[in-house]
Structures are given as C-alpha cells and as structure tokens.
Amino acid sequence: MTGEQTGAIESDTEAAIREDHPALITYITAGDPSLEDTKEYVEALDRGGSDLIELGLPFSEPIAEGPTIQAAINRALDAGTTPARFFELVDELETDAPLLVMTYYNMILQYGSEPDVRPFVERAADAGLSGIIVPDLPAEEADPLRDACDDHGLDLVFIVAPTTAGERLNRIMSQVSGFAYVQARLGTTGARADVSNATHDSLTRLSAYDVPKAVGFGVSEGDHAAEIIDAGADGVIVGSALVDIIAEHGTGDAPAAAALESKARELKRGARRGGEQGNGHEQGREEAPEPEQP
Amino acid sequence: MTDRESTGEFEGYGGRYVPEPLQEPLDQLAAAYDDVASTDEFQADFRDHLESFAGRPTPLYHAKNLSERYGAEIYLKREDLLHGGAHKINNCLGQALLAKRAGRDRLIAETGAGQHGVATAMVGALLGLETEIYMGKKDAQRQAMNVFRMRLMGAEVNEVTRGGEGLADAVDAALEDFAANVDDTHYLVGSVVGPDPFPRMVRDFQSVIGEEAREQFQNLERTGDFPDAAVACVGGGSNAIGLFHAFRDVRKTSETSSAAHQNAKRSEDDPVEFYGAEGGGEGAESSRHAAPLAKGQDDTIHGMKTRVIDDDVEVHSVSAGLDYPGVGPEHAMFHAVGRCEYTGITDEEALAAFRELSETEGIIPALESSHAIARAIQLAEEGEHETILVNLSGRGDKDMETAAEKFEL
Numbered sequence: 001m002t003g004e005q006t007g008a009i010e011s012d013t014e015a016a017i018r019e020d021h022p023a024l025i026t027y028i029t030a031g032d033p034s035l036e037d038t039k040e041y042v043e044a045l046d047r048g049g050s051d052l053i054e055l056g057l058p059f060s061e062p063i064a065e066g067p068t069i070q071a072a073i074n075r076a077l078d079a080g081t082t083p084a085r086f087f088e089l090v091d092e093l094e095t096d097a098p099l100l101v102m103t104y105y106n107m108i109l110q111y112g113s114e115p116d117v118r119p120f121v122e123r124a125a126d127a128g129l130s131g132i133i134v135p136d137l138p139a140e141e142a143d144p145l146r147d148a149c150d151d152h153g154l155d156l157v158f159i160v161a162p163t164t165a166g167e168r169l170n171r172i173m174s175q176v177s178g179f180a181y182v183q184a185r186l187g188t189t190g191a192r193a194d195v196s197n198a199t200h201d202s203l204t205r206l207s208a209y210d211v212p213k214a215v216g217f218g219v220s221e222g223d224h225a226a227e228i229i230d231a232g233a234d235g236v237i238v239g240s241a242l243v244d245i246i247a248e249h250g251t252g253d254a255p256a257a258a259a260l261e262s263k264a265r266e267l268k269r270g271a272r273r274g275g276e277q278g279n280g281h282e283q284g285r286e287e288a289p290e291p292e293q294p
Numbered sequence: 295m296t297d298r299e300s301t302g303e304f305e306g307y308g309g310r311y312v313p314e315p316l317q318e319p320l321d322q323l324a325a326a327y328d329d330v331a332s333t334d335e336f337q338a339d340f341r342d343h344l345e346s347f348a349g350r351p352t353p354l355y356h357a358k359n360l361s362e363r364y365g366a367e368i369y370l371k372r373e374d375l376l377h378g379g380a381h382k383i384n385n386c387l388g389q390a391l392l393a394k395r396a397g398r399d400r401l402i403a404e405t406g407a408g409q410h411g412v413a414t415a416m417v418g419a420l421l422g423l424e425t426e427i428y429m430g431k432k433d434a435q436r437q438a439m440n441v442f443r444m445r446l447m448g449a450e451v452n453e454v455t456r457g458g459e460g461l462a463d464a465v466d467a468a469l470e471d472f473a474a475n476v477d478d479t480h481y482l483v484g485s486v487v488g489p490d491p492f493p494r495m496v497r498d499f500q501s502v503i504g505e506e507a508r509e510q511f512q513n514l515e516r517t518g519d520f521p522d523a524a525v526a527c528v529g530g531g532s533n534a535i536g537l538f539h540a541f542r543d544v545r546k547t548s549e550t551s552s553a554a555h556q557n558a559k560r561s562e563d564d565p566v567e568f569y570g571a572e573g574g575g576e577g578a579e580s581s582r583h584a585a586p587l588a589k590g591q592d593d594t595i596h597g598m599k600t601r602v603i604d605d606d607v608e609v610h611s612v613s614a615g616l617d618y619p620g621v622g623p624e625h626a627m628f629h630a631v632g633r634c635e636y637t638g639i640t641d642e643e644a645l646a647a648f649r650e651l652s653e654t655e656g657i658i659p660a661l662e663s664s665h666a667i668a669r670a671i672q673l674a675e676e677g678e679h680e681t682i683l684v685n686l687s688g689r690g691d692k693d694m695e696t697a698a699e700k701f702e703l
Contacts, residue, residue, distance in 0.1 A: 061462060061595070063469050064313040070456060105311055106594045110605065115592045135313045136594070163318035163476070172314075183315060
C-alpha cells in the first residue's frame with residue numbers, strides 16, 4: 001500500500017468494519033499486567049469476534065482517560081512496557097483482526113532520536129499495525145503524521161466529540177481514515193450504565209460523511225452495543241469494561257482470557273442484534289452486509 | 295468557531311494538543327477572550343480590581359545595598375507585596391472576571407505548592423464563584439497551611455490520589471473535570487502554559503508587571519531610560535513573560551547610556567536583554583533539574599508543544615513553583631530565536647541568594663524569585679550591564695520551613 005492515497009482504496013481497517021458489519025472494536029492496554037498476558041488477551045479478543053483490536057501504548061500522562069484505563073496504564077508502565085517492547089509484542093501477534101495502536105503524541109514524537117513522527121510510523125508499519133489513534137493530536141497539527149501514515153499505508157483515526165461540529169468537523173473528517181471514533185459523551189473514558197443521547201446527535205451530524213462510524217466511551221454491555229448500532233453506528237468500541245476484567249484477575253490467570261473472549265462474544269452478539277433490528281437506520285448506509293450468524 | 299489553521303503561534307510552539315472534547319470549549323474561550331478582554335469596560339474593571347483588591351501598582355525598589363556590593367544598579371519590581379504574596383493574583387483576577395462575563399459560575403484550578411490555588415480561592419470568594427482546587431495528596435500534606443487558607447475562603451480542595459499524587463496528577467484531574475463540565479466551568483490555568491489561548495491570555499493579564507515597571511523606570515531621575523537587563527525566574531514562566539512583554543520591542547537610547555562602565559558592551563538602540571532563571575536543581579547537566587530550556591528538547595506536554603526536560607531526568611527544584619518539566623511555549627520561542635538567555639540556577643545558588651537578599655535588604659524573597667536574584671548577582675559580577683531590573687515575583691513566608699532547616703535558624 002506504500003504511496004497510495006488513503007481513501008483511493010479501502011484500507012484493512014475500513015474493510016474489517018464493512019465486511020463483518022456491525023463491527024466490534026476492542027481495546028486493552030498493552031503490558032497490563034504484562035506483555036505476555038497481553039498476547040494471550042489479544043488472542044482471546046480475536047477469538048471472541050473482535051473485528052479490530054486497539055492496543056494502548058502506555059504514556060505517563062493520559063489526559064483523555066478515566067480512572068479505569070489510567071490504572072491500567074500505570075500497571076503497564078510499572079511492568080516496564082516501553083515502545084520497543086510493545087513493538088516486539090506486535091511483531092509476534094497473529095490475529096484475524098487488524099491491530100491499531102492508541103497512544104499520545106508525545107510517544108510518537110519521542111520514538112526516534114530526534115523529535116519526529118516518522119520513525120514511529122515506520123516501526124508501526126513494520127510490525128504490521130493497521131492504524132494509529134492519537135487522542136491529543138488535533139486535526140490542525142496532524143499533517144506530518146497524516147503524511148507519514150499515508151506513505152506507510154496506515155490509517156489515522158480521529159475522535160469526534162459531542163462538541164465537534166461545523167468547520168472543525170469538516171477538518172477532522174478530511175483527515176480521518178479507517179473509521180471515525182465517535183465519542184459517546186463528554187468526559188473521559190469509562191464504563192457507564194446507559195447510552196448517551198449525545199451518541200444519537202453525533203451520528204446524525206456524521207451521517208453525511210462516507211466513512212465508517214464507531215462509537216466508544218461508556219459501552220460495556222451487549223445491550224448498549226445493540227442500541228448504538230440501532231442509532232446508526234457501524235461499530236462499537238469497548239475498552240474500560242475489558243480492562244475491568246483484566247484488573248479483576250491477576251497476572252498469568254487463564255480465566256481472564258476466557259472472560260475476555262466471552263465478553264467479546266456478548267458484545268458482538270449485541271451489536272448484531274442491533275444490526276438485525278434495523279430500526280433507527282435513518283441515515284441509510286448503502287452497503288451494510290447481512291451479519292453472519294454466530 | 296474560529297478558522298484556526300495551525301495553532302502553534304509561537305514559531306511552531308504552543309498549539310492545542312488536547313483531546314477533541316476540549317477543542318470546542320477552548321475555541322469558545324479564545325473567542326470570548328478576543329471579544330471581551332480588549333474592551334474598555336473589561337479593562338477598566340480589571341484595572342480597578344488590580345488596584346483596589348490586589349494592591350497595584352507595586353513599587354519599583356532600588357536595592358542599594360545589593361547594588362553597592364556587586365557594582366550594578368539592581369532594581370526590584372515588588373510583586374511580593376501583592377495580596378496573596380505573589381504575582382499570581384494578576385492572572386487570577388483577569389481570568390475570573392472573564393469567566394464571570396462568559397456566564398461561567400464555577401472555577402477549577404490545579405495547584406502544586408498551593409500558591410495558585412490560594413489566589414484562585416481569593417478571586418472565587420471575591421466574585422462569588424464556586425471554586426474547586428485540585429491538589430495532589432502529597433502536596434496537600436506538605437502544604438497544609440495553604441489547604442486551610444483555600445478552605446477558609448470557601449474553596450473545595452480535592453486531594454488527588456492517583457499517580458504520583460503531585461502537580462501533574464492534579465492537572466490531569468482538573469482537565470478531566472473541565473472536559474466533563476465545560477458548560478458551566480472555567481479552568482483557571484495558573485501560568486503561561488497549556489493549550490491556546492492560555493499562554494497568550496495569561497501573558498496579557500501578567501503584562502501589567504512590565505508595563506508598570508517600564509513607566510516607573512523611566513520616571514527615575516538617575517536613569518530616565520530602560521534597564522540594560524531584565525531578569526525573572528521561569529517555571530511555567532508567567533512572571534517572566536509578564537515582565538518581559540513591555541520591554542520586548544523597546545530600544546534604549548544612546549545618550550542615556552553612561553560611559554561609567556568601561557567594559558559594558560553596548561551600542562545605540564540596544565534592546566533590553568532578557569535573562570530567565572530556571573530551576574537548575576542539582577545542575578542543568580545533572581539528572582535532577584527543572585530547566586528544560588537550559589537542557590531539554592522539543593515535546594508535547596499538557597496541551598502544548600514546547601521544551602521539556604529529557605526523559606531520563608527527574609523533575610526537581612528546591613522551589614515548588616519551578617518544579618515543572620515543561621515551560622510556556624513563548625519562552626520556548628524566545629529560546630529558539632535567541633531573544634532571551636535561560637540559565638539553570640541550582641538549589642544551592644538560589645538558597646544563597648534567598649539568604650543574601652534577606653540580610654542585605656531586609657526582604658525575604660520566595661525561593662522561586664531567589665533564582666532571579668541569584669542570576670542578577672551573577673550578571674552584576676560579570677559587569678556587562680549597568681542597570682538590572684529583577685522581578686521579585688513573590689515573598690518567602692511560605693518557604694520558612696525550608697529555610698529554617700537549611701540555615702538552622
């Protein structure tokens with residue numbers, strides 16, 4: 001894909017969402033509680049039906065995260081997770097679901113010997129990652145990373161907040177590739193008990209843009225997933241609810257992997273249920289394929 | 295909605311490196327600031343509060359004893375005499391008045407040693423705004439007096455227990471609160487740091503320091519011109535920017551430059567030279583300091599692109615107010631273009647200056663400001679500047695325990 005313009009052809013990330021629509025996107029923090037465990041957990045999430053898997057590369061000041069993921073990040077940092085070790089893990093992983101890395105701009109800038117985004121992007125592409133999500137990189141400052149990702153065939157996913165509208169929304173949607181990460185509510189990440197009205201509003205605002213929309217922040221149960229898909233999303237993103245499962249189990253604990261796999265199945269079933277009901281699809285996606293039966 | 299292209303307005307430094315939910319609120323804040331702050335009505339209100347509540351103007355004091363000892367005329371801008379004991383109140387008044395006009399009824403702030411938290415609590419009480427201060431639990435225990443002061447003035451002090459329980463964790467908690475409560479809450483950032491518009495807004499509110507000092511300096515019979523050098527300590531860098539801004543583009547005239555100093559290198563139309571004293575800790579070349587301009591690299595932190603200390607350096611300064619791994623983006627720009635010279639002043643040098651000013655002038659400076667005093671003494675000894683203006687940004691009452699321990703008082 002090197003040198004191809006994004007959008008000209010469908011990327012791995014976008015294909016993964018469209019092929020098994022509606023999609024389940026799962027997140028865990030790499031190195032929580034150790035990189036060996038992460039390998040097992042990623043494989044479990046892959047078996048459980050994840051269509052994409054986001055791996056958090058821990059950074060010491062994660063300003064977009066709530067307490068659950070901050071705690072996971074601290075555990076991962078305490079376990080000695082570094083970018084170098086993170087990439088070694090990704091080198092080893094073999095999953096059906098494409099993998100994305102979610103991290104902060106600081107980690108990307110500081111990866112090489114000089115402040116520059118390219119060494120990180122090159123290494124990410126070498127390791128077989130499909131895309132990058134950077135919560136603290138605004139679209140206005142994204143050109144260098146966008147160019148580097150284009151050169152290496154990586155998607156660059158942007159977050160759309162309930163407060164994002166007008167010209168800012170246009171600017172973000174002109175930079176985004178793979179999918180738009182729709183933040184369901186204000187505040188930081190974390191499992192919540194209900195699905196926000198802001199989700200419905202955001203999906204309505206985004207309906208005019210031809211890029212898959214996946215909703216995250218606060219999704220923890222199959223029923224949430226169903227409701228979000230009903231509201232017109234192409235996928236759901238689940239993080240804190242999975243990190244909670246990891247936090248409840250210790251290191252090297254096989255039941256954690258089993259519980260993650262089973263949670264993924266519940267969420268994927270929920271997403272499909274939403275897809276089957278089909279009500280609420282006012283936006284009318286053209287090419288939504290029939291969901292496979294489990 | 296502004297049509298912002300790149301937000302790095304300080305020669306590539308600055309910007310808004312924050313999560314997407316904060317972009318729109320920052321846009322709104324910038325728009326409110328641009329619309330309101332320059333109006334005569336707002337400025338009159340701000341100036342009135344600076345006079346009647348904060349105690350402006352502050353004196354410009356000729357430190358004769360110190361000047362005699364080191365052979366240069368040293369002038370101190372006495373921000374230590376302001377309400378609250380430091381320059382912090384200038385910025386807090388400006389932002390709180392702006393927040394009130396923008397319809398916000400709640401203030402939040404982060405604080406390290408507690409000075410900014412106390413100043414925020416003061417303006418919150420003054421203007422009847424609900425106030426919540428985030429402070430790392432460790433800091434809250436170390437600075438119990440400031441916690442009591444904040445609570446007495448009606449602020450809620452939220453002790454942050456995550457991470458290292460310090461300033462960085464308090465910033466995270468405050469950002470989280472801001473992201474969730476943008477509709478009614480103003481995040482009162484305490485220095486020229488963070489995402490746009492904070493660095494330029496705080497600079498503008500603090501620039502009263504330099505404007506006053508410039509006028510006072512020109513009214514002095516014996517000089518009648520601008521100082522040769524302006525010196526300030528730099529943590530985030532608000533008191534330094536506040537002092538420098540009014541002198542940034544002025545030029546000294548040749549006729550007022552006396553020939554008394556043979557080795558003084560000066561020519562017609564010289565600028566006022568700027569010197570920033572960073573928290574050098576155990577030395578800018580050591581593994582424990584807070585001097586990202588003297589020794590650091592470009593990076594993003596707390597929503598801005600700026601200079602940050604190297605990864606393998608532990609952030610440390612004897613002065614809590616300078617104990618910060620980054621610095622305001624305008625300072626990063628001044629450093630890059632060579633407009634200001636930044637030096638790490640070590641803990642030992644700062645403590646020596648702390649004692650020296652106390653003994654020679656009967657003024658106990660804050661440990662932060664002691665870094666500026668130490669740098670001014672170095673410059674006087676070097677003999678290249680005839681007149682040196684120093685921002686005495688705060689008083690040292692809060693540092694008495696450190697001093698008592700250090701000097702066995």
